[in-house]
Amino acid sequence: MKFSSKMDKLGSAIFAELKARKDALTARGISPIDLSVGSPDRPPAPHILQALKEEVADPGNYVYAISDLPELLEAVKGWYKVRFGVELDPAAEITSLIGSQDGLAHISLTIVDPGDVVLVPDPGYPIFSAGPAIAGAELVKMPMLEENGFLIDFDSIDPADAKRAKFMIVSYPNNPVTALATDEFYRDLIDFAKKYDIVVLHDNAYCELVFDGYRVGSFLSYPGAMDVGVEFNSLSKTYNMAGCRIGFAIGNREVIKNLKIMKSNIDYGIFLPIQKAGIAALTGPQDTVRETALAYQNRRDVLINGLNEIGWPIEKPRATMFVWAKIPEKFDSSMNFVLQLIENTGVLVTPGISFGDRGEGFVRMALVQNEDLMREAIDRIDASGILR
Numbered sequence: 001m002k003f004s005s006k007m008d009k010l011g012s013a014i015f016a017e018l019k020a021r022k023d024a025l026t027a028r029g030i031s032p033i034d035l036s037v038g039s040p041d042r043p044p045a046p047h048i049l050q051a052l053k054e055e056v057a058d059p060g061n062y063v064y065a066i067s068d069l070p071e072l073l074e075a076v077k078g079w080y081k082v083r084f085g086v087e088l089d090p091a092a093e094i095t096s097l098i099g100s101q102d103g104l105a106h107i108s109l110t111i112v113d114p115g116d117v118v119l120v121p122d123p124g125y126p127i128f129s130a131g132p133a134i135a136g137a138e139l140v141k142m143p144m145l146e147e148n149g150f151l152i153d154f155d156s157i158d159p160a161d162a163k164r165a166k167f168m169i170v171s172y173p174n175n176p177v178t179a180l181a182t183d184e185f186y187r188d189l190i191d192f193a194k195k196y197d198i199v200v201l202h203d204n205a206y207c208e209l210v211f212d213g214y215r216v217g218s219f220l221s222y223p224g225a226m227d228v229g230v231e232f233n234s235l236s237k238t239y240n241m242a243g244c245r246i247g248f249a250i251g252n253r254e255v256i257k258n259l260k261i262m263k264s265n266i267d268y269g270i271f272l273p274i275q276k277a278g279i280a281a282l283t284g285p286q287d288t289v290r291e292t293a294l295a296y297q298n299r300r301d302v303l304i305n306g307l308n309e310i311g312w313p314i315e316k317p318r319a320t321m322f323v324w325a326k327i328p329e330k331f332d333s334s335m336n337f338v339l340q341l342i343e344n345t346g347v348l349v350t351p352g353i354s355f356g357d358r359g360e361g362f363v364r365m366a367l368v369q370n371e372d373l374m375r376e377a378i379d380r381i382d383a384s385g386i387l388r
């Protein structure tokens with residue numbers, strides 16, 4: 001058999017490797033504490049579950065959905081208006097996605113031809129690079145450096161690359177580095193995109209997981225954003241619906257039109273009960289959204305206070321469901337540290353290198369275990385002596 005050369009560009013999944021290590025621990029009678037995958041462990045709100053239950057029981061809901069329910073698009077329009085003050089034309093400026101991952105994977109096929117340049121963040125969430133790579137793009141990395149507050153420095157992008165770039169991917173609050181962006185950053189981003197005629201894809205998956213009283217907005221609320229790009233958003237983290245697979249691309253109508261055409265050739269829309277659960281989430285009571293953010297904030301405090309006390313200095317993130325931490329100095333690579341951590345403590349975290357070269361020297365911990373397990377992880381790390 002001969003497979004596409006595209007397959008060489010896709011990283012072998014780190015989570016599959018970590019899962020194998022986790023299974024090996026279990027086989028040895030050690031209970032793992034998994035802080036590697038960012039899969040929400042909290043349930044959706046009761047009214048969302050109720051909507052899903054009722055709609056699943058309706059035999060009429062098993063046809064191909066084909067397109068988005070108008071009520072779903074209206075619900076997104078209403079949510080963006082109330083939450084961000086952004087006015088949208090639902091028919092032309094919103095499309096649903098089978099999770100934002102679906103959109104991030106397929107949108108490249110609508111914008112790039114093989115050999116075109118795409119600007120991607122380093123470190124970055126893996127599909128940001130995998131999507132353009134599948135489409136045959138040449139990836140140019142935009143370093144996100146600690147000394148710049150992990151913000152992309154537009155002045156450091158080679159104008160020759162910028163002139164060739166078809167689109168760029170930007171995402172704050174950021175996975176994995178957890179940074180937030182400033183108003184000035186978004187204005188500079190839009191100026192840069194206009195100057196070089198680059199489409200902007202902004203991923204806002206963590207807009208509701210923001211702590212300590214901070215609030216973040218939408219890329220689309222900045223003047224000129226709708227001219228240059230789209231925002232991806234998702235119900236996965238905001239409403240704990242990750243397994244339901246529902247998200248949205250919102251913004252520039254040309255970009256949305258092309259994405260809809262591409263997707264209509266690939267899938268037949270989202271299962272109707274999930275669309276209806278999405279409507280329930282977006283239009284129903286919103287109190288669980290803040291409760292979810294608070295739960296992550298409390299876990300963050302337990303984990304970071306504890307790790308600081310046992311000699312691992314880490315700053316508290318202001319957003320996302322992750323902690324981005326420098327590895328102890330005695331380790332020469334994030335992968336080595338992660339493997340030793342698993343071996344000595346049963347605690348699983350993700351090596352920074354799996355997010356790109358600029359992730360080396362860091363690990364990402366997902367706040368997806370309860371506070372008691374966070375405390376146990378700290379005790380195990382302390383007892384193992386790995387930090388000393």
Ligand SMILES: Cc1ncc(COP(=O)(O)O)c(C=O)c1O
Nearest residue numbers: 099100101125175205234236247
């Ligand atoms: C930055 C970012 N974008 C997108 C996704 C995918 O979300 P969805 O479940 O909507 O596909 C994730 C999931 O972890 C993410 O961290």
